[in-house]
Amino acid sequence: MPGEFDLIRWIQSQHKPSDLVLTGPGDDLAVLKWPANELLLVGVDQVLDGVHFDSTLHSPRAIGRKVMNRNLSDCAAMACLPAAAVATVALPRSVDLEYAKELYLGMRDAADPFACEVVGGDTASWEGKLAMTVAILGRSAGVQPVLRSGAKPGDGIYVTGPLGGSILGRHMTFTPRIFEAAVLVRKHPITAMIDLSDGLSRDLRHVCEQSNVGAVIDASSIPIHDDAIMASRQDRRIPLEHALHDGEDHELLFTTAPDANVPHVRIGTVTAEPGIFIDRDGQRAPLEPKGWEHAI
């Protein structure tokens, strides 16, 4: 029967040496020569069967792409460039070596366009369901990383694309906004940024809390995705509700100086007073966070 070392040997055969990676997959750790004068950004995200994907519906290739793309989207949110990644997979007993290879190839599908190398990992099989993680290393590439904490009163609030209804399929196929972020920070004074993974109403709250500011959103300006309209037909919640609260859009939400001329959709304004409000049909009301949060 094939085992993890067959997989590791195959993965080693897929790896090409580079200036960054002195020792790739196959030792206890990978060895990297980190570029001088570049900050190192690091984070990790997981995908779990039944939560972030459904293994009875989604291919292993699509699952591998998603776990990598979730991490690449975090790089976009910080305006850094992905450089290297390590991954774990917990395989159910029911899958085979080809399935594991497809998970790996899915990660490579997502990472290769950004020259992000998969430099190590850990594979195990268990009596549980499929779980994958990717930890990502990003490099600052000559710009200061954009934090959630820099929004200033008067800043405009923007999003990079239409929102809502990603559960209809887009949550598996989104493109991380790495190039958009790289262009933005080089041309405009971006003060805070986050990727929309938990839903606009919740992610905007993260930015406001960490920046010690409030926000007013204009409901009529929020770009609604066609999927939000489709989803609304299914559950009778209005499309705006989907755009405000659905998770996993993976567009960027950012703030920038009042006079910036940014080629994205402005949806509101940062305020000095705490609290997040939405203006709708001439009325102002608090915007409650209804996005995704894992209960514990």
Add this chain to the structure above:
Amino acid sequence: MPGEFDLIRWIQSQHKPSDLVLTGPGDDLAVLKWPANELLLVGVDQVLDGVHFDSTLHSPRAIGRKVMNRNLSDCAAMACLPAAAVATVALPRSVDLEYAKELYLGMRDAADPFACEVVGGDTASWEGKLAMTVAILGRSAGVQPVLRSGAKPGDGIYVTGPLGGSILGRHMTFTPRIFEAAVLVRKHPITAMIDLSDGLSRDLRHVCEQSNVGAVIDASSIPIHDDAIMASRQDRRIPLEHALHDGEDHELLFTTAPDANVPHVRIGTVTAEPGIFIDRDGQRAPLEPKGWEHAI
């Protein structure tokens, strides 16, 4: 009901700023200023309920310690010093916020003595079993990382401690041999090293394959742990078999120049001819790898 953001806020409150970490937990990624002239080592390991621990027997504190210690042991195997880590946890619905905090505190128990900081992570709850991962960043700290691939014919083969029977409990409580490795590489020409996680017979094979060499082991010189003797009473396999094939000892196996005077137990010699053999009672026989491998 408490949620992941309560946990994240609590974790943020546990974090102290440092020279290495410019932005710690709570943003999309952590931001680190990697020390100039230090190589960056990176890897990841997971622990899964029913494979690496048993959640009905082991405390969350012990589980958190183990997942961190597995990664710290990889740092020992490369002779680097751990600097920072990120973690994921997939929580079953049955556990609460206090349980999640204990997992975190277990990781800190293991990491703090080495000044290794937990700088980020990802928490989710699901209908599955408990799964944790840690990805670790190590720094070369002025020495060349020790790979598996450097063993030379004539080198002595050594281990840092007695082997076998870790399943009786030591697999949850081992101490990663970071200090031992740091001393070794500064005093002796260590040519290859690995930590014994899959069992001596299998891990020695990794070293030999990656170094393109063979090995002869002297059975009488292998240090047998008391736990191997205990285990042998339970399953009637002789203690030597446990010492040769049991996994998760997390002692170091290393090779060094023939004339090195190393304060550890020598168990054999590297050979130019491929193949791994064991001398026992005047007879030489192939040493088959019976250690741990996840079937896929």
